Amino acid sequence: MLTTLLLAAGLLASSPAADTKPDWRTPFEKGEGNTTTTYAECIAYYQRLAAAYPEIEVRETGSTDVGLPLHEVIISADGDAEPSSTRQKNRRVLLIQNGIHPGEPEGIDASMMLARDLVQQKKLRLLLQNVTVVIIPIYNVDGSLNRNATTRANQNGPREYGFRGNARNLDLNRDYIKQDSRNARSFAELFRKWQPEVFVDTHTSNGADYQYTMTLIATQKDKLHPAMSEYMTKRLLPALYGGMEKKKWPLTPYVDFEGRTPDARGIQGFLETPRYSTGYTTLFNTVGFVTETHMLKAYKPRVQATYDFLQVLLSQVNTDAAAIATARAEADRQTAAQRQFTLAWQLDTTQAETFNFRGYQGKTKPSEVSGQPRLYYDRKAPFTKAIPYYNTFRPSVQATAPRAYLVPQAWGEVIERLQRGGLQLQRLTRDTTLTTEVYFIEDYKTGQRPYEGHYVHNQVRVRPEQRSVAYRRGDYVVWLNQPQNRLAVETLEPHATDSYFAWGFFDSILQQKEYFSDYVFEDVAAELLRQKPELRQQLEARRKADPAFAKSAAAQLDWVYRQSPNYEPTHLRYPVARWQGGSLPTE
Template identity: 60%
Template sequence: MLATLLLAALLSAGAPAQGNPDLKTPYEKGNGNQTATYDEAIDWYRSLDKVYDEVKMVPYGYTDSGRLLHLVIVSTDKDFDPASVKQKNKRVLLIQNGIHPGEPEGIDATMMLARDYLQDKNKRKQLDNVVLAIIPVYNIGGALNRNSHTRTNQNGPEEYGFRGNARNLDLNRDYIKTDSRNAELFHLIFRDWDPDVFMDNHTSNGADYQHVMTLIATQHNKLNPTLAGYLKQKMLPALYDGMQKDKFPMVPYMNTIGETPEKGITGFMESPRYATGYTALYNTIGFVPETHMLKPFNQRVQATYKLMENMIKTVHRDADEIGKLRAKAKQETLTQQSFALNWKLDTTKVEQIPFLGYAAKYKPSEVSGLERLYYDRKAPYSTKLNYYNEFKPTTTVQKPVAYIIPFAWREVIDRLKTDKVEMKQLKRDTTLQVETYYITDYKTGQRAYEGHYLHSDIKVEARTMQRQFLKGDYIVYLNQPANRFLVETLEPQAIDSYFAWNFFDSILMQKEYFSSYVFEDLAADYIKKDPKLKKRLEERRKQDPEFARSARAQLDFVYRNSPHYEFTHNMYPVGRLMQDIKLPL
């Protein structure tokens, strides 16, 4: 009954104004279990653009599918220039839909939301100091790949899109590596509009429970402390209270410790490969709403609508405060000296949160005959769950004055340009003293992950040395809004660094070697002239019997400690300039 009444209210709110063309959405015209196609959504927003001067739909460019990615701006004073909007001290809420088109409720809910806020005078007032920027469908290739089966565990809609994009990339793993045209365009949108708040609408997988909506918020330990305090103390309570009043009690995303929720849940430490992990690098408060997959589609659409409605209310209410806090956070990022790169869960800190579940039980499987899990919806319960949502850094780094990136590393330079990073180039060849990393150890995945063989557990050794840089090499100073983005991508130890994503793999292969019979005499000469090297060789033989039995290994030891060994092997090419000196720029 509640779901029916809420749906009726939404349909009533969406009725077109007198004299306007029919602005009912494909979802509203359907049976409550259908979602708009990409073409239907874009055609509908074109109609909205024609009807309302307060709406402008902007094509940003072609995605991997060959179709255009659009941004729809809803601005009640008809100002569609991001710089002008910022000068007016308005807050920008960026809403993204269809990154996983099999999770489409955001597509339909946002269409109704945009229309309703233009047609309802009371709602419209909340846009006096809030501009909506909407990506109607982000993963267009996936949206065009419609089917009824790939979301195996999901209750509707009748047809939906596919998780992979036109290149079979999961776009919610592509924000840092930016392999897709979609991600390139997102970076342009994000850096153009510098949103204060970001929402990326999804549907969950996992346990069964009573809640329709779960929520991932930017992990507060990763967020600037100024913004983290506001997020925890004001913004999240407002959203949870609002959803409770709207009869959609909300719970954090069910990242369960065990097979079922009873043992507790943990926060989600989103690295920059994910949407909200990336947006946090620019002091944007991010959210990933995750409706529950087993709830009827119409309930999931309603819950998404209500959460966005509560988000607009909160941003409207706190617009001035959010603006001041972000300005402070941005200034602190400019002068911040130490940056955390990697994190781990702090299991000593726990809080209790309310949870509405279903009893987890077991019975014999009709397939295997073995014990299987099921949730008994005839046995609902209310309890308190342990929630572990504190993380502590495991790797920190001091920022340099600047990074120096050789011109040769085009893929990296292009990505920095896409993110509008401020860079300068050397006007002549220059020798500089810089801190240089050598990669001493790393692990590599044995299976392809999103088009890469990802590195992890990366260890480095820092050496200070004179290096020759060439005319055209890039100098990237860390005195800009992109500071944190630069540290997370250019420090190889970071979980989502460009090194981790294989953009520097050619340094890991030795290019020159030696012939043993030729190098024997040279090696003998080196250890005669260098008693310290001879002593190290002898000690290594004593400590390592296998090494002592290998003539080649002992020659290689001398070779690696001779001028013949290429100093660039395993040398990370990005230099860290530690002193602010005048450069020929």
């Protein structure tokens, strides 16, 4: 009997059910190094991790244009997944975003492995001592579902991948400030909720060939608030470059160049305006990074390099938690009191630093397609040489902030975007007439072809005037005493690069709604000139100065019309006014 029981026990102990341990390999790890997870596999894997480890929570955080939810994965040492208590515990927040371009999926796979290792490996768990990690598993859910094997013509794997455009064919890395997509609106709300000190957006590069597996875009140092910029340039970036060098992944700044090859004239910093991920996060004094693994390297090392970068970054944020908190607090404090803002930047080509670039010689040979000379990079001819790096930008357009902006409630799309960014808006409690500074749009250029769903305006020129304007109860006041001041100024000053005027949110003011019949207005204009001799003198001066104007009866009649009381006062008047006075009747 005893022998029988022991035999049964032995059989039970050696049964597959008893020996089986959970398989925590990701779909990428189960493959042969050239596969990436699907959206369904990715979310299911995180949910499985969350069910097994209390340190991880997975939840929906808004919608996407394809109708499926956006997810956030929160990883903390004690399982605390609430932003408010995370801040009370004095922890930094590192936000990792993956799959904005799902054909560039390294970060998707790397983050799955990192999340697992953070809870399974004791050494890595220590990196959560001062940091909460928030992961967006796949931001462009829409494009991730649109899998194919052909659209990334320049890329070496994986075998299948997602598509760059989302369900509305938008490039989401041009949508942060305009927020046409539900994806971008969900991101803005998530970002406001967590207020991360550090953000990273994972990508794959296009462009030249070189020896590096990864290149890096750091928030442009001159655009970032000086307190955060000093920390980033003097401490964080050296630590990242040194840490990746130790892991055998030497880094270089993102290879953006104007010459024939990177070594011909050097490379230049990437200027991320608020349409881009790190341009948007910069508005809130967040240090941002875009990792760009090289398209021609095999997929497996690209994933590993991304994994190692995320780990090195997390380690440094954990180490520098106190320094980051101090820099961020000072940046927020100064921004709330800031009066002078830069609206546009220009590269200073007289300033450059030199670094040793590891590239391949660019050569030419006859094209098999055209027969003409074509460029190729000779991997049998590697080099390391000193080249210039231009990364100093100077302000080209600046504005002095008012005490507040007045935004009529009619412009709901603009108001919603300001609120999503965390700006506190007040509303007028009664109808009132105020003398405010208003802009008139004097000139602008518009792209001849649509760009991301808009005909974008540029080279905007404005004329400020003091005007008495009637406001209604419920109109909005944006006081510029907030850490989010940059969001207000860079969107509401119409001549800013990515202002809401530039993106076409105010286009209806550019069109006249009333006009005249020339044969009727001829008599009205003649009477006006008789009553105002000074106006006739101005008209005659215009004729003398402009022969084409003098020959055009229509142009002259239109000129008189624009000087008359009949011309609508709101034509070309930008509706957001600048308030420099005192208190207002607000709620």
